[in-house]
Structures are given as structure tokens and as C-alpha cells.
Amino acid sequence: MIAVENLRKRFSGPSGVVQALDGVSLQVGEGEFVAVQGPSGCGKTTLLLIVGTLLHPTEGKVCVGGANPYELPLDARARFRAQTIGFVFQQFHLIPYLTVRENILAPQLAVSDPAALQRADDLLRRFQLADRARHTPDTLSTGERQRTALARAFLNRPKVLLADEPTGNLDADNAEIVLRGLADFARDGGAVLLVTHDARAAQYAHRIVRMKNGKVLPD
Amino acid sequence: MNIFHLAVKEILHRKLNFALGLLSIIAAIGVFVGALTLLKIHDLRTHQILEAKETETRMRMAALEDEMRKAMLNLGFNIVILPKDVNLTDWHADDYAAKYMPEDYIEKLAKCHLITVQHLLPSLQQKIKWPEQKRTVLLVGTRGEVPHLGAGPKKPMVEPVPQGAIVLGFEIHQDLGLKVGDKVTLMGREFTVHKCHDRRGNKDDITVWIHLSEAQELLNKKGLINAILALECQCAWANLPKVREEITKILPDTQVIERASEALARAEARIKVGEEAVRSVEQERQNRLRLRTEREQFAAVLVPTVMIASALWIGFLAFGNVRERRVEIGILRALGLRSRQVLLLFLSKAVVMGLVGGAIGYGIGYYGGGLVGRSLEHLGTSESVPPGLFDWKTLALAMGLAPLLSAVASWIPAVLAVQQDPAEVLREE
Known part of the structure; x- marks a missing residue:
């Protein structure tokens, strides 16, 4: 489902060129849950953004859901992203003026689907947010916010779920809910790429990939 | 959403x-x-x-126009059409023309589109000795205004004198002690006093007016007149040559003179x-x-x-x-x-x-x-x-x-x- 080969990414900054990824190759198959671990600045988030079709690699091949998204024009890539990939971030990135239900429905702005309303209600129940449906994010606990973000990532039934430190701000119970949600997604046939420092991820992930200085360390 | x-x-x-x-x-x-x-x-x-x-x-x-009409009426006519061969010196001295022109001249004028002239008044005037009263008067025979094609419908400025009636100037009715309704004899013919004018301070005070046909009979001037008085209300003083040209074209053996300059001056002032x-x-x-x-x-x-x-x-x-x-x-x-x-x-x-x-x-x-x-x-x-x-x-x-x-x-x-x-x-x- 996800295949990257010999991926390199360089950033030019005021302090010179930074090699964020240096020949990374990785595969995540259907139904597979892969956790990427490594110290800060090792290139985990860069890898995630490239796989998420948001950041063009300097070199290397990217294949998501059987297609190279970087061969598509911008708008087609955006549509591809909306249909294929779900994101979960450490900071939740909920839209502050929308209710929980509206935040979950936000991906529908990109891909209109009448069935999305029913799915949003199902997700509200699944992540124990039904009684918070009309609340705005500023009135939610951190756990509820992350569950909302997870539900939002599930709305368009993506093939791939990309999660960047989703448990970083959560207590144990909520972290458990999120990790179980990711595992359930993989069990249902999706591919999960989780970037995390959380040691609990090992209990749910099928595979741990370690990175350092922009490279994948050998097993 | x-x-x-x-x-x-x-x-x-x-x-x-x-x-x-x-x-x-x-x-x-x-x-x-x-x-x-x-x-x-x-x-x-x-x-x-x-x-x-x-x-x-x-x-x-509108008020000025009305005032002007009144002023013209009181002060006299501003255009007089006389036979061509009238000597103006005599005319000014005698107050009437000693030459005559056919009465039907008035009809000729009336049928033409004279745009500057608003009112036409034919008259036969002559200074006579009133035999019955032994005094000199100016006898004026008039038949009132003649409507003409060039002017729109206008209120007549001068009321015609009916047949058998006589209108008297101030000095005459005062001297003779006459009043409206009295009978008076002029040159052997009896007339009823129709109107007595107030003092005007001009020759009107020694004038008597009778119907034109009766004046023609009394003066033995059947079918003749010696003046056509024309009041053109607004523009003749500014355009007298044009009026003169218009009239002499229709009536070649006449002359046109301007009168009552005081009225014209007033009118001009009002127009200004x-x-x-x-x-x-x-x-x-x-x-x-x-x-x-x-x-x-x-x-x-x-x-x-x-x-x-x-x-x-x-x-x-x-x-x-x-x-x-x-x-x-x-x-x-x-x-x-x-x-x-x-x-x-x-x-x-x-x-x-x-x-x-x-x-x-x-x-x-x-x-x-x-x-x-x-x-x-x-x-x-x-x-x-x-x-x-x-x-x-x-x-x-x-x-x-x-x-x-x-x-x-x-x-x-x-x-x-x-x-x-x-x-x-x-x-x-």
C-alpha cells in the first residue's frame, strides 16, 4: 500500500543544506501497522509528509495505493489525498470554530459524499463523542480532541492512515483508545504509518522501523 | 457542510x-x-x-402683458395706418387725415397673417363743428376691432359703439351736462349716450364716438375710412420696419407711422x-x-x-x-x-x-x-x-x-x- 524507495529530501535554510532523508526505503502493506521511531530531527515527520503527498521528495520513488501521487497535477493530487489518506497530528489541528461533528465532516469538503453524514454519526458513537457532537474543540479535553481528529481521519474511509505523534499529549487511557483505533484500522485492511516516541506503540504495531540522521536503521 | x-x-x-x-x-x-x-x-x-x-x-x-395692454389702451395706439398721400404735418396739426382709403382695406389686412399686429381698428375721423351744440369736436366713427387670422383669440381692447349710440369725451359731457342714457342730436341725427369717459388729458376729451357706418353717412364718406389703428402688443417698437414692410406689402398705397411713444417706452421698460x-x-x-x-x-x-x-x-x-x-x-x-x-x-x-x-x-x-x-x-x-x-x-x-x-x-x-x-x-x- 505504501512503498518508498531510496527517498531523499534536502532543505535549504539559512544555515545551509539539511539532508532530512537520505535514501529511505520502506514498504507498508495492506492491513499492516508500522511504527517509525527515532530521535527528534531524524526525518520521521518529513517521511510522513512525503508519504502524505504534501511534500515533494528531492529524489526517490513514492507509491501510495498503487499510484505515484507526485505525477499528478496539484488539484488531482489533493483529490487523491482526500480519497486515499487520513492524517492524525499530535496537535490535533481541529478547526476551532466548527463543532465536533463538523470537524469530523471537514474532509467531506474535499470529497462530497451523502453517506458521510451517517458515517460521521457512526464515528461519533465509536469514539464516544456523541454527547460532544455540538461542542467546539475549546470545550473538549485533550483526549476528546484527539479522538475527534482520529474520527475525522476515518471519515473518507482512506486506504492509508498517517499519524504523527498522536499520543504525545494524551494520558494512558486516551493513548490506548487512539492506538487501538489505529490497530483496528489496520485490521480492517488499511495501512498505518505511525511516527511516535511512545513505547506502547510496540504493543499494537506489526513492525517497528527505527530512523537516525535521515536513514532507516537495519533491523 | x-x-x-x-x-x-x-x-x-x-x-x-x-x-x-x-x-x-x-x-x-x-x-x-x-x-x-x-x-x-x-x-x-x-x-x-x-x-x-x-x-x-x-x-x-402675464401681469406685465396685461398692464401693457391697459397702458396701450389708455395712452393710444402705437401703429396708425394712413393713406399714403396724407401730409403728416397736417395730420399732426389736425389730429385726423384729410385723405381716405376704402373700408375694405381692413378686411384685406384681417385676412393676412400679420404676426406682429394683435388688434385692428378701422376709423373715420374728422374735426367738425357740432351744429346743434355750436362747438368743435373730433368725430370718430368706429366699428370696433376686426378679428384677423394672424392673431390668436384676443380679448378686444375697444368695445364697439353700437348703432344709434354715442360715446362722449370728458369735456363734452361735462360742458353739456350729459349722462348715459340721455338723448342727444348730432348733425340732425338722434343718438343715445352710451358711455361718458373720464378725463384723459388728451384729444379724447373733446372726441365723440359713433358707429362707423353712421359716421360715414354723416360725413358723406360711404365705404371710406381715413385711419386704421393697430395695436401690436409686444414687438413693434423693436421691429417697426418689419411691421411697416408687412403692411405696405398688403396695402401698397398706405403709410405706417408709430404713435404713443410714451406707451412704447413703458412697454419696453416692462419687457426689460x-x-x-x-x-x-x-x-x-x-x-x-x-x-x-x-x-x-x-x-x-x-x-x-x-x-x-x-x-x-x-x-x-x-x-x-x-x-x-x-x-x-x-x-x-x-x-x-x-x-x-x-x-x-x-x-x-x-x-x-x-x-x-x-x-x-x-x-x-x-x-x-x-x-x-x-x-x-x-x-x-x-x-x-x-x-x-x-x-x-x-x-x-x-x-x-x-x-x-x-x-x-x-x-x-x-x-x-x-x-x-x-x-x-x-x-x-
């Missing part, structure tokens, strides 16, 4: 940002509509002033007053036009200045809004929103701001301009806005201009929002 829903929710969330932009639109449209309303009130007031002045002038001119009134209307028209031009020039500077200031302010607010929503834009892009959807999100907000601001701005401009204009122009109306000012075109213009202004001002910030790299934002976060 759609983009518009998202835009409205954002407006409700960031009320201050929206309110500040809205105020700016209200100011711009308010000034624009206010300026238009003021100019419309100016036009309305100008129309009222000029209409009042024109009505006043018309009334004054009338012309002055017309000039005054024109002067007022020019003054109002000058004032309008000044106001237009002021509006032509003020309106674009306020519009530009408003656009800059909206642009500044939109920049702030884009900066504030960097992460939101990033996450929306990550969720798959396309460039034009992000652009639409920002422009929807601008259009909503424009529509609301346009409506409020129109209301404020309309009523504000109405109140200021009413006060400036001293319009005597009890309504807050003078009636007849509302028009759909201005409303449509305001409602079209406001969203356009807002959208144009927000365009660059919206494009910057679209160009924002979501990966960069998400990495920073």
Missing part, C-alpha cells in the same frame, strides 16, 4: 475581524450613496427653485423687467450648476479616497486573517481541499462582508445623505428623506460594488493563502 458554511462559521467565530471589515465597507458605500443622494437632492432642489422662479416669471410676464426675470432664472440655473459641479468635484475626490482607504483596510485585515489561519489552511489542504476551494473560502467571506456592508452602507448613505441634503438645501419636507430619491439602480450599484470592492481587496491575501505550503506549516507545528 460546504465552503460557504465554513466561511459563515468563521465569520461568527472571528466577529471583530469581520466587524472591522464591515465598518470599512459601510463607510465606503455610505459615502458613495450619501454623495449620490446629496447630488440627487441638489437636483431636486434645483428643479424646485427653477420651477418656482419660472412660474413666478410667467406670472410676472420681464427679460431681467428670465435672465435671473438663467442666472440661478447657472449658480446651481456651478454649485453642483463643485459638489461633484468634491465627491469625485472623497468617494475614491474613502474607497481606496477602505480597500487597503480590508486587505490589511484579510492579511491578518490569513496569518491567523495558517494552520487551519494547512490542515484543510492536508484534508484534500483544492486551491480554488481555499480561494473560495476567503472570497466567500469577502462577498458576505460586501453584501452585508453594502446593504447597511446603502441605508446609512441614503438616510444620512437625505438628512444632510434636506438640511443643506432647506427642503421643506416633513419626511426624513425627501420623497422620490430612492431608485433601484443605485441600490443595485451599491450591492454590486460593495462585494466587488471587498473581494478585490481580499484577493491578494486569498491568493497568498492558496500559495501557502501546508507541509511547511505542519512541520513547524
Whole structure:
């Protein structure tokens, strides 16, 4: 489902060129849950953004859901992203003026689907947010916010779920809910790429990939 | 949920940002509509002033014309048509012409379109010794005014003397002790006194008037007259050669002379007053036009200045809004929103701001301009806005201009929002 080969990414900054990824190759198959671990600045988030079709690699091949998204024009890539990939971030990135239900429905702005309303209600129940449906994010606990973000990532039934430190701000119970949600997604046939420092991820992930200085360390 | 829903929710969330932009639109449209309303009130007031002045002038001119007719009647006729061979020295000395012309000359004149002459009065005049009273009088035979084709329907200036009747000048009826209804004999024929004139201080005081046919019989001048008195009310003194030419073309063996110069001078003075009134209307028209031009020039500077200031302010607010929503834009892009959807999100907000601001701005401009204009122009109306000012075109213009202004001002910030790299934002976060 996800295949990257010999991926390199360089950033030019005021302090010179930074090699964020240096020949990374990785595969995540259907139904597979892969956790990427490594110290800060090792290139985990860069890898995630490239796989998420948001950041063009300097070199290397990217294949998501059987297609190279970087061969598509911008708008087609955006549509591809909306249909294929779900994101979960450490900071939740909920839209502050929308209710929980509206935040979950936000991906529908990109891909209109009448069935999305029913799915949003199902997700509200699944992540124990039904009684918070009309609340705005500023009135939610951190756990509820992350569950909302997870539900939002599930709305368009993506093939791939990309999660960047989703448990970083959560207590144990909520972290458990999120990790179980990711595992359930993989069990249902999706591919999960989780970037995390959380040691609990090992209990749910099928595979741990370690990175350092922009490279994948050998097993 | 759609983009518009998202835009409205954002407006409700960031009320201050929206309110500040809205105020700016209200100011711009308010000034624009206010300026238009003021100019419309100016036009309305100008129309009222000029209409009042024109009505006043018309009334004054009508009054002058009436006064002039009376003056002409009292002071005499201003055109006299005499047989060509009349010696004017004798005519002035004797007060009547010693030569005669056929009575049917009057019919000839009456059938022609003499545009300058309003009233035609044929007469037979002769100074006679009144045998029964042993005194000299001026006998005038007249048949009253003859209607002619060139003039419109006019009120006759001289009443005809009926047959068998006699009209007496002041000195005569005073000396003879006669009054209306008395019987009097003239050259063997009995007449009934029809009218006794007041003193006029001229030869009319020693004149007797009888019907023309009776005068012709008494003087043995059957079918003859020796003068046609013509009153042309307004322009003969300015154009006597034209009148003379017109008349002598029709009646080649006559001569035309001008009389009663005092009446003409008065008439001329009155006409000048009338012309002055017309000039005054024109002067007022020019003054109002000058004032309008000044106001237009002021509006032509003020309106674009306020519009530009408003656009800059909206642009500044939109920049702030884009900066504030960097992460939101990033996450929306990550969720798959396309460039034009992000652009639409920002422009929807601008259009909503424009529509609301346009409506409020129109209301404020309309009523504000109405109140200021009413006060400036001293319009005597009890309504807050003078009636007849509302028009759909201005409303449509305001409602079209406001969203356009807002959208144009927000365009660059919206494009910057679209160009924002979501990966960069998400990495920073």
C-alpha cells in the first residue's frame, strides 16, 4: 500500500543544506501497522509528509495505493489525498470554530459524499463523542480532541492512515483508545504509518522501523 | 457542510475581524450613496427653485402683458395706418387725415397673417363743428376691432359703439351736462349716450364716438375710412420696419407711422423687467450648476479616497486573517481541499462582508445623505428623506460594488493563502 524507495529530501535554510532523508526505503502493506521511531530531527515527520503527498521528495520513488501521487497535477493530487489518506497530528489541528461533528465532516469538503453524514454519526458513537457532537474543540479535553481528529481521519474511509505523534499529549487511557483505533484500522485492511516516541506503540504495531540522521536503521 | 458554511462559521467565530471589515465597507458605500443622494437632492432642489422662479416669471410676464395692454389702451395706439398721400404735418396739426382709403382695406389686412399686429381698428375721423351744440369736436366713427387670422383669440381692447349710440369725451359731457342714457342730436341725427369717459388729458376729451357706418353717412364718406389703428402688443417698437414692410406689402398705397411713444417706452421698460426675470432664472440655473459641479468635484475626490482607504483596510485585515489561519489552511489542504476551494473560502467571506456592508452602507448613505441634503438645501419636507430619491439602480450599484470592492481587496491575501505550503506549516507545528 505504501512503498518508498531510496527517498531523499534536502532543505535549504539559512544555515545551509539539511539532508532530512537520505535514501529511505520502506514498504507498508495492506492491513499492516508500522511504527517509525527515532530521535527528534531524524526525518520521521518529513517521511510522513512525503508519504502524505504534501511534500515533494528531492529524489526517490513514492507509491501510495498503487499510484505515484507526485505525477499528478496539484488539484488531482489533493483529490487523491482526500480519497486515499487520513492524517492524525499530535496537535490535533481541529478547526476551532466548527463543532465536533463538523470537524469530523471537514474532509467531506474535499470529497462530497451523502453517506458521510451517517458515517460521521457512526464515528461519533465509536469514539464516544456523541454527547460532544455540538461542542467546539475549546470545550473538549485533550483526549476528546484527539479522538475527534482520529474520527475525522476515518471519515473518507482512506486506504492509508498517517499519524504523527498522536499520543504525545494524551494520558494512558486516551493513548490506548487512539492506538487501538489505529490497530483496528489496520485490521480492517488499511495501512498505518505511525511516527511516535511512545513505547506502547510496540504493543499494537506489526513492525517497528527505527530512523537516525535521515536513514532507516537495519533491523 | 460546504465552503460557504465554513466561511459563515468563521465569520461568527472571528466577529471583530469581520466587524472591522464591515465598518470599512459601510463607510465606503455610505459615502458613495450619501454623495449620490446629496447630488440627487441638489437636483431636486434645483428643479424646485427653477420651477418656482419660472412660474413666478410667467406670472410676472402675464401681469406685465396685461398692464401693457391697459397702458396701450389708455395712452393710444402705437401703429396708425394712413393713406399714403396724407401730409403728416397736417395730420399732426389736425389730429385726423384729410385723405381716405376704402373700408375694405381692413378686411384685406384681417385676412393676412400679420404676426406682429394683435388688434385692428378701422376709423373715420374728422374735426367738425357740432351744429346743434355750436362747438368743435373730433368725430370718430368706429366699428370696433376686426378679428384677423394672424392673431390668436384676443380679448378686444375697444368695445364697439353700437348703432344709434354715442360715446362722449370728458369735456363734452361735462360742458353739456350729459349722462348715459340721455338723448342727444348730432348733425340732425338722434343718438343715445352710451358711455361718458373720464378725463384723459388728451384729444379724447373733446372726441365723440359713433358707429362707423353712421359716421360715414354723416360725413358723406360711404365705404371710406381715413385711419386704421393697430395695436401690436409686444414687438413693434423693436421691429417697426418689419411691421411697416408687412403692411405696405398688403396695402401698397398706405403709410405706417408709430404713435404713443410714451406707451412704447413703458412697454419696453416692462419687457426689460420681464427679460431681467428670465435672465435671473438663467442666472440661478447657472449658480446651481456651478454649485453642483463643485459638489461633484468634491465627491469625485472623497468617494475614491474613502474607497481606496477602505480597500487597503480590508486587505490589511484579510492579511491578518490569513496569518491567523495558517494552520487551519494547512490542515484543510492536508484534508484534500483544492486551491480554488481555499480561494473560495476567503472570497466567500469577502462577498458576505460586501453584501452585508453594502446593504447597511446603502441605508446609512441614503438616510444620512437625505438628512444632510434636506438640511443643506432647506427642503421643506416633513419626511426624513425627501420623497422620490430612492431608485433601484443605485441600490443595485451599491450591492454590486460593495462585494466587488471587498473581494478585490481580499484577493491578494486569498491568493497568498492558496500559495501557502501546508507541509511547511505542519512541520513547524
